[in-house]
Amino acid sequence: MRTLRVLALLHDYLIPPDDVSGHDLATVEWKTEYDVVSTLRDMGHEVQVLGIKDDLSVIRQAMEDWKPHIAFNLLENLHEIAIFDQNVVSYLELLRLPYTGCNSRGLMLSRDKALTKMLLTYHRIPVAESVVFRVGRAIHRPKRLSYPLIVKSLTQDASIGISQASVVEDDASLKERVRFVHRSIGTDAIVERYIEGRELYVGILGNLRLRVFPVWELKFTKMPDDVRRIATERVKWSAKYQAKHGITTGPATDLPDGLAEQVQRLCRRVYRTLELSGYARIDLRVDAEGRVYVLEANANPQLAYGEDFAESAEAAGYQYDTLLQDILNTGLRWRPEGVG
Numbered sequence: 652m653r654t655l656r657v658l659a660l661l662h663d664y665l666i667p668p669d670d671v672s673g674h675d676l677a678t679v680e681w682k683t684e685y686d687v688v689s690t691l692r693d694m695g696h697e698v699q700v701l702g703i704k705d706d707l708s709v710i711r712q713a714m715e716d717w718k719p720h721i722a723f724n725l726l727e728n729l730h731e732i733a734i735f736d737q738n739v740v741s742y743l744e745l746l747r748l749p750y751t752g753c754n755s756r757g758l759m760l761s762r763d764k765a766l767t768k769m770l771l772t773y774h775r776i777p778v779a780e781s782v783v784f785r786v787g788r789a790i791h792r793p794k795r796l797s798y799p800l801i802v803k804s805l806t807q808d809a810s811i812g813i814s815q816a817s818v819v820e821d822d823a824s825l826k827e828r829v830r831f832v833h834r835s836i837g838t839d840a841i842v843e844r845y846i847e848g849r850e851l852y853v854g855i856l857g858n859l860r861l862r863v864f865p866v867w868e869l870k871f872t873k874m875p876d877d878v879r880r881i882a883t884e885r886v887k888w889s890a891k892y893q894a895k896h897g898i899t900t901g902p903a904t905d906l907p908d909g910l911a912e913q914v915q916r917l918c919r920r921v922y923r924t925l926e927l928s929g930y931a932r933i934d935l936r937v938d939a940e941g942r943v944y945v946l947e948a949n950a951n952p953q954l955a956y957g958e959d960f961a962e963s964a965e966a967a968g969y970q971y972d973t974l975l976q977d978i979l980n981t982g983l984r985w986r987p988e989g990v991g
Contacts, residue, residue, distance in 0.1 A: 658719035663702030683955040753950035781843035848938040864963040872897030
């Protein structure tokens with residue numbers, strides 16, 4: 652294995668301290684950053700951490716001073732605006748600095764959930780019917796959409812703004828929740844038919860040649876019967892809530908015969924349709940009749956050790972260090988269209 656000079660791009664507020672003693676490394680907010688940087692160093696790579704706030708010119712300066720082989724991109728936004736993640740990657744492409752993760756076009760196509768649905772629908776990939784309510788526009792439910800519905804931010808991921816109240820059963824609740832998204836998150840809202848069923852995740856690694864990881868499932872082992880099984884913010888991020896309700900992720904067992912393979916093939920098509928590269932996670936729901944619906948594609952999934960992407964990769968034979976090395980190799984191989 653060749654030793655690489657890796658420029659780790661981190662949000663300036665998520666840089667791990669030099670001395671981590673006294674910290675619970677399972678719960679610190681910079682867990683992903685620590686796991687990636689420390690593992691790369693343990694593997695023998697030279698890693699320079701670069702904290703990014705709102706000035707990308709520091710990347711160019713680091714290139715000139717240190718001449719990295721590749722940037723390991725762990726940025727999820729710029730100026731705290733989620734849709735600007737693609738601008739960071741566009742800048743790396745302009746600099747012709749190889750980087751890990753998805754290309755700028757794939758980030759743009761997958762970030763907008765409505766655009767994702769239009770593209771997938773065109774390619775006959777099943778998605779839930781939906782409508783977008785723009786900030787400042789009237790909220791009128793189309794007759795084709797029947798309750799229950801779920802209300803989400805059009806562009807935010809990581810379950811931001813999603814709670815039990817996101818699933819609505821009448822027009823009054825719909826309007827209230829759409830206004831909540833507009834007011835509290837500051838984005839347009841997408842409203843889609845709520846699919847009662849199991850929530851599945853599929854990790855994918857690669858550019859032209861893809862490795863599709865085993866189907867993973869978000870499991871609710873102790874959730875009360877009257878609570879919706881959805882990935883709310885608390886389900887996603889609260890360790891206390893997860894422990895209380897037995898919320899885990901793991902292999903999707905006892906699926907109907909052939910369904911796992913069907914889901915994996917479907918996710919390959921999603922990855923290709925949205926022009927993704929590097930690595931991504933596709934989120935799906937499967938109802939009681941075995942019908943599968945694609946929810947969204949996360950082109951910048953959590954890479955922390957022990958999270959579902961790394962866990963599903965391990966089930967496919969990738970130890971964490973091997974996964975990170977393949978992510979580096981995939982980034983080194985990818986080139987923007989027309990760039991030799």
